[in-house]
Amino acid sequence: MENKQSSSSLKAVIAVLAVLLVGSLVYIFKLSSDTDKVQTVLKTTETEKESVLKDLEQLKTTYDAAIAENTSMSDELIQERDKVVSLMAEVKKSKGDVSAFKTQLNFLQNKMKAMMAENEGLKKQNTVLTSQRDSTAVVLTESKKFNEALVGQNSELAKVVEKGSKLTVLNIQSSAYKVRSSGKEIETEKARRTNMLKISFTIAGNEIAQSGDKTYYVQVIDSKNNVLGEKKNISFDGKDLTYSFTSTVKYENKTVQVSENLPGKDFVAGTYFINVFDKGELVSKSSFNLK
Template sequence: MENQKSNSNLKAVVAILAVLLVGSLVYIFKMTSDAKEQLTVLTTTNTEKATVMKDLEALKATYDAAIAENTSMSGELIAEREKVVNLMSDLEKSKGDAASMAKYKSQFFALQTKLKGMTQEIEGLKKDKTILTTQRDSTITVLGESKKYNEVLVGKNEELTKTVEIASKLTVLNLKTAAYKLRSSGKQIETEKAGRVDVLKISFTIAENKVAKSEDKTYYVQVIDSKNNVLGEKKTASFGDNSLVYSFLTTVKFENKTVDVTQDLPGKNFEKGTYFVNVFDNGELVSKSSFSLR
């Protein structure tokens, strides 16, 4: 009887121990599973955080490169890059839980999308700039060619003007001087003796010129004796910085045809020797000759 009671107690203890063992095993298994699950979640979260950080770093580098191109959108790009930098700072401080990671991912995709749009706009600006640069270069080339052509035209016009000026100058020919003695009857007798001379007759011809203007032309005649004295009126005319002492002036009406000019220069006590006669057109010597009295 006692043996049966002892066996029953032993069985009860064994049963209790078995239940406790099973319970312990179940608890240990659950704890192990929970730890593995938490480790898996933590590992996954850290991996996601690192991935998002890497993506943000790449996005920042892309912004840096775009800003370095110094386009008209640099200001906007800098502002967007600051958003990326701030997001990286927030991500670094975060615990990396699922909710936070979802928020950071969403913000990353928004910034990435914004960058794509701005990149397309920058590319459009680059194309426009290239077209404008090409058009500007073409315009500069055309302007350069036009400038050269105009310079050639100006040169030709200047040459033509000079040619016309030269062609329009009147030519004075056949400058001659003769000495005469006047008789009481008014008759003039040519002589070469200085003591008998009463008047010098000076003559010259203005050649025909179809290019020159029809106008009144004034010539200054200068007669210098053998002692370097200017005969006649001895008046002075100024031409810029130069001045001229002349014997007389004569005004001729020129109408493109040949004109003969003759004028007397009266005087007395003419010196023996060689005389020089010069004809000036506005200070420019256009003809000269000489004669002698004995």
């Protein structure tokens, strides 16, 4: 009877131990399974974190390249680049789920695409404007050269017109006379008999010259370098001129014959010089001899 009771107690203890063993095995299996799941989650989280950081690094590289182009959007691009750098720092510090960072990453990627498109548009506009500016500069340079050429041509033309509009004095003639008390004039070649010179010259016609009164200063110099006649002095542009007489004519763009008398006495033999001045400019000259 006692042996039967002992056997029953032993079986009960064995049964309890068996239950405990099974429970322990189940718990160990579950614990091992949970550990594997945690490790899998941790590995997945770390992979996602690296992926997010890689995408953020690409964003930063794209912004750096765009900023280096120094466009009008540089300040805005720098602000967005700084946001990417800030998010990278947060991701690196994170220990858990990075899904929230993925949302921010998507937002920054979309913003970057929009800004890059806008930046490319501005670059194209700048290229067009630069081309237009260069073309305008070429046109302006050519226009400047053309204008300078015109100014030069106009200056030369003005000189030609000025030169062409000047009157030509030619055909200076001179004769010596003995004027008697009766007024009769007798031409002579001898100095001792001369008491008057007749000086004449021609003003050529010129259609582009200015018409009106023209005054010429006539200078007659004898063989001893004396100025005959009035011997009056006048100054033109700081240069003094001593002249024998003046001759004023009404010029109407047609050829005019001028003749003036120069009375005197004690004429000496030798060569006489006649100079005709238009103001201070010598416009014609000639010479003659008295015996």
